[in-house]
Amino acid sequence: xxxxxxxxxxxxxxxxxxxxxxxxxxxxxxxxxxxxxxxxxxxxxxxxxxxxxxxxxxxxxxxxxxxxxxxxxxxxxxxxxxxxxxxxxxxxxxxxxxxxxxxxxxxx
Amino acid sequence: xxxxxxxxxxxxxxxxxxxxxxxxxxxxxxxxxxxxxxxxxxxxxxxxxxxxxxxxxxxxxxxxxxxxxxxxxxxxxxxxxxxxxxxxxxxxxxxxxxxxxxxxxxxxxxxxxxxxxxxxxxxxxxxxxxxxxxxxxxxxxxxxxxxxxxxxxxxxxxxxxxxxxxxxxxxxxx
Numbered sequence: 001x002x003x004x005x006x007x008x009x010x011x012x013x014x015x016x017x018x019x020x021x022x023x024x025x026x027x028x029x030x031x032x033x034x035x036x037x038x039x040x041x042x043x044x045x046x047x048x049x050x051x052x053x054x055x056x057x058x059x060x061x062x063x064x065x066x067x068x069x070x071x072x073x074x075x076x077x078x079x080x081x082x083x084x085x086x087x088x089x090x091x092x093x094x095x096x097x098x099x100x101x102x103x104x105x106x107x108x
Numbered sequence: 109x110x111x112x113x114x115x116x117x118x119x120x121x122x123x124x125x126x127x128x129x130x131x132x133x134x135x136x137x138x139x140x141x142x143x144x145x146x147x148x149x150x151x152x153x154x155x156x157x158x159x160x161x162x163x164x165x166x167x168x169x170x171x172x173x174x175x176x177x178x179x180x181x182x183x184x185x186x187x188x189x190x191x192x193x194x195x196x197x198x199x200x201x202x203x204x205x206x207x208x209x210x211x212x213x214x215x216x217x218x219x220x221x222x223x224x225x226x227x228x229x230x231x232x233x234x235x236x237x238x239x240x241x242x243x244x245x246x247x248x249x250x251x252x253x254x255x256x257x258x259x260x261x262x263x264x265x266x267x268x269x270x271x272x273x274x275x276x277x278x279x280x281x282x
Contacts, residue, residue: 073164076194080168080180083115083191087184095114095190099146102126106135108142 014049014056020063021046034058110153110183114190121193125177128195137174144173152181152188 001009021031032042035055045051051059061068086092102108114122122145129137148171151158159171162180168191172178176197181190 072196076180076192077164079117079121079192079194080165083117084182086115086117087113087189087191091116092113092187092189093116093119095112095119096149098114098119098122099142099149102122102142103146106139106142108139108146 011049014051017051017056017059017063018046018049021059024063026062030062031059034062110156110186110188112149112152112190113187118190118192121195122190125193125195141174141177145179148173148179156181156183156188 028039028042032039035042035058037045045055125141126138129141156169159169162168162170168180168182170178170180173193177193177195179190180192180194181188183189
């Protein structure tokens with residue numbers, strides 16, 4: 001996929017997201033609090049599709065909670081698999097030593 | 109008594125969370141995090157089944173160490189194997205981000221060029237105080253079209269520029 005295709009796809013995703021905000025059961029006040037913006041600015045953002053990438057991520061987390069959970073579970077599963085492989089290779093370390101070191105460093 | 113073993117990834121994510129809390133929040137949060145981990149380890153050493161199983165894999169247990177940070181572990185013989193300290197938070201005390209997009213489209217005698225640049229900054233010195241500043245579309249959106257047709261003797265030039273926008277915000281809550 002070339003860069004332009006990515007940009008146009010992203011534009012399509014944001015357009016869809018805005019449509020989903022309009023159709024959503026959430027009140028507008030919910031999104032205003034979520035993004036910490038005033039209503040006039042929020043509507044301007046909606047009209048002009050001016051959400052930042054962080055805002056898009058945050059909105060999608062709340063608009064598509066099930067998909068977000070699935071995505072997060074996939075990420076966690078990959079990490080856990082990597083961790084298990086490391087342990088199978090005998091790379092495990094005594095965590096109490098690690099903990100003791102950080103306690104000493106921060107004076108806990 | 110169970111022995112606590114951690115994979116290199118678990119140690120790495122443990123350290124990453126300390127770094128994250130120290131840089132983005134404060135040392136108090138780091139101390140709280142280390143203290144919470146220590147408490148959880150003390151429980152795991154004597155009673156590893158205490159914490160709930162992960163719904164995707166019943167061999168894995170999970171416990172929320174701190175808001176947004178979850179520890180995943182498994183029990184293997186007499187060892188507790190720490191697998192991951194997962195942090196799903198992107199919140200930070202200081203954040204600066206920029207975003208720029210330039211697109212160009214040419215077909216026949218039509219040229220469209222768009223350049224967008226957004227910049228935002230926020231600083232959260234405490235949980236109650238929040239400063240934010242953003243500059244959107246510094247270079248604005250340029251929409252430039254030229255259409256020439258010799259057959260119909262049409263020549264059209266368009267150029268539009270969006271107004272600049274600068275936002276400063278201060279929020280304080282009790």
